[in-house]
Every structure is written in C-alpha cells, then in structure tokens.
Amino acid sequence: MLISLCLSGAALGKDDGDDEEDAGKKEPALPNLYLDMRTIYSTVRAGSLSIGFSTPPLLSTLTNLSSLRTLTSPSSRSLSVDLPLTVDVNDRLSVYGGVSGATSQAGTDPWTTFSIYAFTVGFQADLYQQNGGMFPTITVQSNATRSISDSPLATTAYNTILEAGYALDADETRGLLAGMQYTRVLVDSPFARVSPDIMGYVGGYYQWDNNWKFTGRVGVQSFGGAQILNLTPFPAFTQPILRLDLDRMDDDDNRLFGITAQIAWAPKPSYQLTLRTPLYAIKN
Structure with a gap:
C-alpha cells in the first residue's frame, strides 16, 4: 500500500508540473521517507488508565497480564x-x-523486560x-493499533483526530487550533x-525565524470508564488535559527534532514526555 501511494503521488506531482507555466521547475522525484522514532516516558497513578493524545501507554498496560496485579500499587511508569x-x-x-515496544515498572517491582507489544497503521x-x-486548514489523522499479545486482554484501538488550523499570517508561522479526538x-x-x-481542545502555534516552533493545546477529555475481568474497575471521568510541543523545523517545514510534554488528569495527574527524532532516508 505504501509503495502504491508513493508511486501514484509522484506521478500526480509530475502531471501537475507539466501544466505549470514554469516548466523548468521539477517536482521531487520521490516523497519523504523516514522512521518517525518517538521515545515516550509516562507515569500513571493507581486505579487509572491514561489515554490523552496517544494510546500506547494504555495498550501496554492492558496487554501486560502482570499489570493487573500492579495497578493497585501507588503508581506505575513506562518507557x-x-x-x-x-x-x-x-x-x-x-x-x-x-511497531511499538515498552518496558514498565510499578511500585517497588523491578522494570519488566522490554518487548514489542503493538503495531500501528x-x-x-x-x-x-x-x-x-x-x-482554516482541516486535517484528519486516523490510525488503528493492534496489540501483539497472547493474553486474553489483547486489544485493538482506533484513534481519530479532526483539527482545524487558522493561520494568522501569509507564511503560516502563527495561528490558532481547534480539534476533537475520538478513541x-x-x-x-x-x-x-x-x-x-472523547476530547475537545483549542490551542495555537508560533514559529520563530530560526525555525523553532511552539504549539500548545488545552482541552477536556471525557472517558466513559473501564472494567477488566470484573476485578479492577476504572471509573468514568471528565477532566482537563494540556499538551505542549517544541519542534525544530527546517526551511521546508520538515521536522528535525521535537519534544512533547503532556499532563492528563485521569482523574489524578498523569505525565508523559515524548522525544521525537525522525530518521530520514529521503528528505526533500
């Protein structure tokens, strides 16, 4: 599927270029291709499930059978x-x-062995x-994540974000955001x-002349609760959430480095810190 989309996208780009008056300017022969590596450190309070703007911490908790025992501990954390x-x-x-892999630790227990727990498309x-x-620009992002586990708690997560971004200048270096997420x-x-x-949020972004870009989002998420094996209920809650992004871009708006901090009250505060380091094979 990826190869077909790449070839069709390149072909469409070439056809559009032929219709332009400036025939001397050629479209890139190949699209950007990179490994968008993200390293995530998360903390979760006892008796809560953290969803927020991403689902991996939640899935790694549900798919690890040993976590059923540790969910009653004072807190847990994962990498x-x-x-x-x-x-x-x-x-x-x-x-x-x-794919995604994780290791976790709860209470005074040692860290678990790092293992691959899910794949996402x-x-x-x-x-x-x-x-x-x-x-405004209207963007949709949707993915499906399937856990790789033989446990009876194997999961499939569907996540969709619909976001509107209104640029306040011609260069689109500052603007406003509003969106919704359904998980x-x-x-x-x-x-x-x-x-x-279900989450709703508002925010904005600003990009300096040196290509550092700051984005902030604040909103409210409403979680309907969860129950696992009739042993560990997770109550429903409606609480605020905050996400801050700092990215280093190049002149063509390709991300070179990013760091994200998130605080989600679930209902007690859960923290998440993400380092984003794309590894480019092809970059236009």
Missing part, C-alpha cells in the same frame, strides 16, 4: 518506543505503519488547505470493557 515508517506522499497526505491528510484564504479501545476478552474517550 516505550514507537517506530512508524512514514511516507509523505505529498504536502497533503502522509501514511505510516510500524494510519494516515494524516489535509482535507482542505487555507493557503491564504479565509477558511475507541476494543478488548478481545468478553470480561473486559473499555468505554470511548
């Missing part, structure tokens, strides 16, 4: 790595797929681009149930 291979087909569409697309107009987690076991998580 996970996401390795999605990403293809920027063009400036409107990106597709990705890859997804896409991000601009349904409409502002390009100096009066209507649905399905557990294979008939004795476990996770209700949907």
Whole structure:
C-alpha cells in the first residue's frame, strides 16, 4: 500500500508540473521517507488508565497480564518506543505503519523486560488547505493499533483526530487550533470493557525565524470508564488535559527534532514526555 501511494503521488506531482507555466521547475522525484522514532516516558497513578493524545501507554498496560496485579500499587511508569515508517506522499497526505515496544515498572517491582507489544497503521491528510484564504486548514489523522499479545486482554484501538488550523499570517508561522479526538479501545476478552474517550481542545502555534516552533493545546477529555475481568474497575471521568510541543523545523517545514510534554488528569495527574527524532532516508 505504501509503495502504491508513493508511486501514484509522484506521478500526480509530475502531471501537475507539466501544466505549470514554469516548466523548468521539477517536482521531487520521490516523497519523504523516514522512521518517525518517538521515545515516550509516562507515569500513571493507581486505579487509572491514561489515554490523552496517544494510546500506547494504555495498550501496554492492558496487554501486560502482570499489570493487573500492579495497578493497585501507588503508581506505575513506562518507557516505550514507537517506530512508524512514514511516507509523505505529498504536502497533503502522509501514511505510516510500524511497531511499538515498552518496558514498565510499578511500585517497588523491578522494570519488566522490554518487548514489542503493538503495531500501528494510519494516515494524516489535509482535507482542505487555507493557503491564504479565509477558511482554516482541516486535517484528519486516523490510525488503528493492534496489540501483539497472547493474553486474553489483547486489544485493538482506533484513534481519530479532526483539527482545524487558522493561520494568522501569509507564511503560516502563527495561528490558532481547534480539534476533537475520538478513541475507541476494543478488548478481545468478553470480561473486559473499555468505554470511548472523547476530547475537545483549542490551542495555537508560533514559529520563530530560526525555525523553532511552539504549539500548545488545552482541552477536556471525557472517558466513559473501564472494567477488566470484573476485578479492577476504572471509573468514568471528565477532566482537563494540556499538551505542549517544541519542534525544530527546517526551511521546508520538515521536522528535525521535537519534544512533547503532556499532563492528563485521569482523574489524578498523569505525565508523559515524548522525544521525537525522525530518521530520514529521503528528505526533500
């Protein structure tokens, strides 16, 4: 699928270039291809499930049978790595797929062995681009994550974000954001149930002349609660969430480095710190 999209995107880019008056300017022969490596450190309070803007900490908890015992501990923490291979087909569409691995520790127990626990496929697309107009850019990002586990608590998570971004200047270096996220987690076991998580947020971004970009989002997430094996109930809550991003971009708006801090009240504060270090094989 990735190869077909790459070839079709490159072909469409070539056809559009032929129709331009400036025939001397050629479109890139190949799209961006990179491993969008993300290293995530998370903390979760006892008796809570952390969803927030990403689902890996939640999935790694549900798919680890030993975590059922440790969920009653004072707190737990995890270190996970996401390795999605990403293809920027063009400036409107990106597709990705890859695996995630994690190690976790709860209470006074030792850290678990690092292991691959899930794989993810997804896409991000601009349904409409502002390009100096009066209507905001509309972006949709959707993915499906399947746990790699023989446990009866194996899960499949579906996550979709719809975001509107309104640029306040022609260069799109500052603007406003508003969006919604819907997360649905399905557990294979008939004795476990996770209700949907719905989030609404607003925010904004600013990019300096040196290509450092800051983005902030604040919102409210409403989680319907979860119950696992009729032993460990997770109550429903509606609480605030905060996410701050600092990214280093190049002159073509390719991300070179990023760091994200998130605080999600679930209902007690859970913290997440993410380092994003793309490893480019092809960069235009």
